[in-house]
Amino acid sequence: MRTDSISELDLALRCARKDQKAQAELYTRYAGRLYAVCFRYIGNREEAQDLMHDAMIKAMDSIRLFHFSGEGSLYAWLRRLTVNVSIDRLREKGKAQIVPLDLTMEPAVSELQDDEDADSIPAQVMLDMVASLPDVRRTVFNMYCIDGFSHKEIAQAINITEKGSASILAKARTQLKSAVNDYLKRTGR
Amino acid sequence: MKDFDDIFKERLDDYEMKLPTMDQQSFWDRKAVRERAARRRRNILTAAVGLPAVAAVLIAIMMTINLLSRNNATPPENPELTIVQQQSDKPDTDNTVQWITIDNDGDLGETMEKAQLSESPGEEDVYMVVEESPEFPGGTNALMGYLRDNMVIPDSCRENNIQGRVLVTFIVEKDGSITKPVVVKSVNHLLDAEALRLVSAMPKWKPGRQNGQAQRVKFTIPINFRLDYYKNRTKATATESAVEDIMASTKDKTF
Numbered sequence: 001m002r003t004d005s006i007s008e009l010d011l012a013l014r015c016a017r018k019d020q021k022a023q024a025e026l027y028t029r030y031a032g033r034l035y036a037v038c039f040r041y042i043g044n045r046e047e048a049q050d051l052m053h054d055a056m057i058k059a060m061d062s063i064r065l066f067h068f069s070g071e072g073s074l075y076a077w078l079r080r081l082t083v084n085v086s087i088d089r090l091r092e093k094g095k096a097q098i099v100p101l102d103l104t105m106e107p108a109v110s111e112l113q114d115d116e117d118a119d120s121i122p123a124q125v126m127l128d129m130v131a132s133l134p135d136v137r138r139t140v141f142n143m144y145c146i147d148g149f150s151h152k153e154i155a156q157a158i159n160i161t162e163k164g165s166a167s168i169l170a171k172a173r174t175q176l177k178s179a180v181n182d183y184l185k186r187t188g189r
Numbered sequence: 190m191k192d193f194d195d196i197f198k199e200r201l202d203d204y205e206m207k208l209p210t211m212d213q214q215s216f217w218d219r220k221a222v223r224e225r226a227a228r229r230r231r232n233i234l235t236a237a238v239g240l241p242a243v244a245a246v247l248i249a250i251m252m253t254i255n256l257l258s259r260n261n262a263t264p265p266e267n268p269e270l271t272i273v274q275q276q277s278d279k280p281d282t283d284n285t286v287q288w289i290t291i292d293n294d295g296d297l298g299e300t301m302e303k304a305q306l307s308e309s310p311g312e313e314d315v316y317m318v319v320e321e322s323p324e325f326p327g328g329t330n331a332l333m334g335y336l337r338d339n340m341v342i343p344d345s346c347r348e349n350n351i352q353g354r355v356l357v358t359f360i361v362e363k364d365g366s367i368t369k370p371v372v373v374k375s376v377n378h379l380l381d382a383e384a385l386r387l388v389s390a391m392p393k394w395k396p397g398r399q400n401g402q403a404q405r406v407k408f409t410i411p412i413n414f415r416l417d418y419y420k421n422r423t424k425a426t427a428t429e430s431a432v433e434d435i436m437a438s439t440k441d442k443t444f
Binding site (some may be wrong): 024027028029032033035036039040044048049053056057060075119121122123124126127143145173176177 | 193194196198200201202204205206207208209212213215216219223253264338353354362415
């Protein structure tokens with residue numbers, strides 16, 4: 001049987017037996033998507049690659065714990081694991097971070113004319129926009145808007161308050177909107 | 190608001206990013222290194238349990254001394270250390286590996302191990318591992334500080350977003366001077382050159398010692414060239430947003 005045609009369940013079972021070919025297939029199938037997840041959270045390619053490796057190794061070590069519940073559940077499991085690994089890393093980094101004090105107001109951003117305009121932006125550009133948000137904003141935006149965590153979960157995960165999370169999210173959105181506007185202006189739309 | 194989020198979610202949910210071509214190889218390398226380290230850690234444990242009680246105690250002392258010398262950066266001139274060395278020399282020739290793996294959890298350890306594995310036995314009188322590792326004046330933190338303070342990232346790398354980790358191997362001579370710096374993992378020729386410059390310009394190290402004698406020791410250090418997001422922006426924007434986030438997150442805690 002060729003490895004590229006086997007089902008998710010088989011793949012998971014064979015990985016659990018430490019079958020090298022199955023592990024290679026796991027990598028080929030999911031590395032790119034998990035890399036994107038890491039990049040989305042960590043905002044830096046080099047580090048995202050490193051993080052993806054960590055997550056992948058962890059996944060291969062603990063795939064015995066995976067419960068199959070239909071096609072797509074393997075990816076969902078891997079993705080959740082990757083998100084958790086990413087948040088852990090961010091939390092570690094956060095400890096060492098020093099925040100200089102300097103308060104200035106952020107310029108007001110005009111609302112998007114038409115949300116549909118944003119649809120024309122390539123996914124990689126959007127990803128880069130998310131990646132270039134400051135750490136805390138990026139984390140909250142990712143967790144809430146893309147990975148579907150609640151403010152309560154976010155608050156617990158990164159040790160802020162629920163209200164704080166909501167207000168950071170609003171700022172993240174504002175910043176993204178202005179990035180989208182800039183991009184649309186630059187590309188002449 | 191919702192629409193805006195949805196667009197991002199839709200586009201980024203299952204988005205696949207292209208990995209560098211060599212990524213899979215480096216992934217397997219890394220996995221293998223990890224597994225080897227884990228296996229050795231297990232082996233050492235079984236060996237320690239299996240050996241007579243005296244030997245076990247001696248190994249424990251050895252580990253403690255090793256850890257202490259790592260942490261305090263003041264390796265003790267302890268007679269016990271010599272005894273331990275002689276003891277552990279006997280059971281297997283693999284004793285160098287134990288020295289590495291025992292305290293191997295950090296990055297530096299991993300790379301040191303790699304360097305050791307790739308070494309051919311050709312070069313005489315250059316040690317890979319000694320009782321007392323050579324040391325940058327002031328220890329590892331001082332080394333990191335030195336690299337941070339003296340690093341100059343070429344403008345062209347900054348513009349083209351070239352960054353990464355360069356591994357440089359060199360020899361710490363008996364008098365502590367640095368010779369034969371070689372890039373073993375390259376990122377870009379400009380960054381490689383900068384890494385070599387940094388290494389060559391280091392102040393004299395404290396030489397490594399074996400049985401109290403200064404020896405030539407091979408050493409590998411990783412040099413991280415990182416273009417921080419913040420550095421690319423004007424200072425005000427970066428700090429302002431970071432501070433606002435912190436303010437927002439602590440606001441209802443404090444009031």
